[in-house]
Amino acid sequence: MGAIASVTNHLKTRENIFPFMSPIQEHVDILIIGGGPAGLSCAYELALQNKQVLLLERKETIGEKVCAGGITWSGLLQHVPENLVEQSFPEQTIVTTLQQCKIRETNPIIATVNRVRLGQWMAKKALNSGAHIASGVKVLSISDKHVTLLNREQQVKTIRFNHLIGADGANSLVRRFLKLPNEKMGLGLNADLAIHRQQMQWHFNPRLFANGYAWIFPHKETCSVGAYVQSGSIPARELKKHLIKWTGAQQLHIPSNMIKAGLVNYDYRGHCFGRFWLIGEAAGLASGLTGEGIYPAIVSGCEVARAIADPTYKTARIDLMVNKQRRHNKMLKYSSKYPWSCQLMINFIVLCMRMKLIPFQELEMAD
Ligand SMILES: Cc1cc2nc3c(=O)[nH]c(=O)nc-3n(C[C@H](O)[C@H](O)[C@H](O)COP(=O)(O)OP(=O)(O)OC[C@H]3O[C@@H](n4cnc5c(N)ncnc54)[C@H](O)[C@@H]3O)c2cc1C
Numbered sequence: 001m002g003a004i005a006s007v008t009n010h011l012k013t014r015e016n017i018f019p020f021m022s023p024i025q026e027h028v029d030i031l032i033i034g035g036g037p038a039g040l041s042c043a044y045e046l047a048l049q050n051k052q053v054l055l056l057e058r059k060e061t062i063g064e065k066v067c068a069g070g071i072t073w074s075g076l077l078q079h080v081p082e083n084l085v086e087q088s089f090p091e092q093t094i095v096t097t098l099q100q101c102k103i104r105e106t107n108p109i110i111a112t113v114n115r116v117r118l119g120q121w122m123a124k125k126a127l128n129s130g131a132h133i134a135s136g137v138k139v140l141s142i143s144d145k146h147v148t149l150l151n152r153e154q155q156v157k158t159i160r161f162n163h164l165i166g167a168d169g170a171n172s173l174v175r176r177f178l179k180l181p182n183e184k185m186g187l188g189l190n191a192d193l194a195i196h197r198q199q200m201q202w203h204f205n206p207r208l209f210a211n212g213y214a215w216i217f218p219h220k221e222t223c224s225v226g227a228y229v230q231s232g233s234i235p236a237r238e239l240k241k242h243l244i245k246w247t248g249a250q251q252l253h254i255p256s257n258m259i260k261a262g263l264v265n266y267d268y269r270g271h272c273f274g275r276f277w278l279i280g281e282a283a284g285l286a287s288g289l290t291g292e293g294i295y296p297a298i299v300s301g302c303e304v305a306r307a308i309a310d311p312t313y314k315t316a317r318i319d320l321m322v323n324k325q326r327r328h329n330k331m332l333k334y335s336s337k338y339p340w341s342c343q344l345m346i347n348f349i350v351l352c353m354r355m356k357l358i359p360f361q362e363l364e365m366a367d
């Protein structure tokens with residue numbers, strides 16, 4: 001693999017990353033499945049409200065995730081400690097087949113974070129506030145009153161709960177238990193390369209990426225390179241070929257085994273189902289247009305925790321994100337209607353951004 005290394009492996013050799021091993025009781029008040037940003041923010045907020053909460057994560061290392069690690073200023077960037085930010089970019093370079101432009105603002109528009117570092121920081125914060133977290137524990141099935149799991153000793157156990165929160169990502173088991181459809185999905189490919197790039201770049205090329213895009217997001221010691229499309233617009237294998245072809249034109253080389261795939265769920269159908277709750281991508285709370293999901297995951301986790309603690313609480317911040325998601329879905333719909341409409345819409349939006357008629361924030365999930 002030469003100079004190329006995955007960011008997670010990079011971290012494992014140099015930093016202490018611990019498994020979280022809270023005891024698993026037979027009954028808990030609130031059980032969260034999934035230790036991504038949604039589950040961790042929810043666990044933290046519930047613990048702050050003195051609730052008894054246990055979070056189960058199937059992976060050994062909390063935070064590991066196929067992701068470009070971009071967070072926005074109006075969303076999350078102002079709320080994470082400075083030492084978590086790898087690089088920040090007040091300037092974005094946008095390239096289409098017809099134009100190239102730079103968009104600049106006073107504050108960083110987007111910064112990059114390492115997902116393992118973000119996950120570890122969030123998990124420690126939740127633990128210190130009183131939440132219980134057990135990693136390396138996979139939930140196998142769900143019934144009305146209990147879940148069945150495989151613990152780190154490979155034993156099958158059950159836990160009863162009063163509330164169950166599905167924070168288990170794009171392909172959520174809790175969502176399937178609730179029999180909710182998954183019709184709006186995105187597909188992302190990402191590779192973390194040990195190269196140095198200065199600019200944060202977005203590339204729109206309908207021939208290669210339909211109404212999606214490819215990116216170059218520099219981190220501190222690595223660079224995330226990838227592509228995102230609406231599921232079904234380009235088959236995964238084709239997308240991988242297109243990504244490799246495009247990176248060649250950018251004087252980058254990605255060995256095909258470095259490319260990892262992940263789904264993005266933007267099919268929101270609600271977040272409260274009696275004693276069952278959905279947050280983050282399990283609730284379909286991501287942007288179908290850009291694939292942004294870290295901010296909606298954190299906000300929805302926090303909102304649902306407050307709603308459980310206080311049944312009169314109005315989850316207004318989820319409503320705002322759902323409105324934003326609908327606007328993004330409209331843009332997706334128009335751009336995929338005819339082969340020419342995609343090209344036209346992308347160039348029109350970029351032109352409006354150049355002329356400062358549309359702020360970059362319109363592409364973000366935060367308002
Ligand atoms: C290629 C790619 C690039 C992306 N880049 C960005 C970006 O730059 N910026 C951005 O904001 N968003 C990005 N996203 C989206 C972002 O990663 C997700 O929206 C975000 O992680 C969702 O958080 P979550 O907590 O809802 O789910 P996740 O982060 O997916 O966490 C769910 C957790 O649940 C666990 N889990 C699942 N099933 C079980 C089970 N049965 N038992 C126990 N645990 C279980 C999983 O192991 C996982 O850790 C990207 C996505 C992809 C695919």
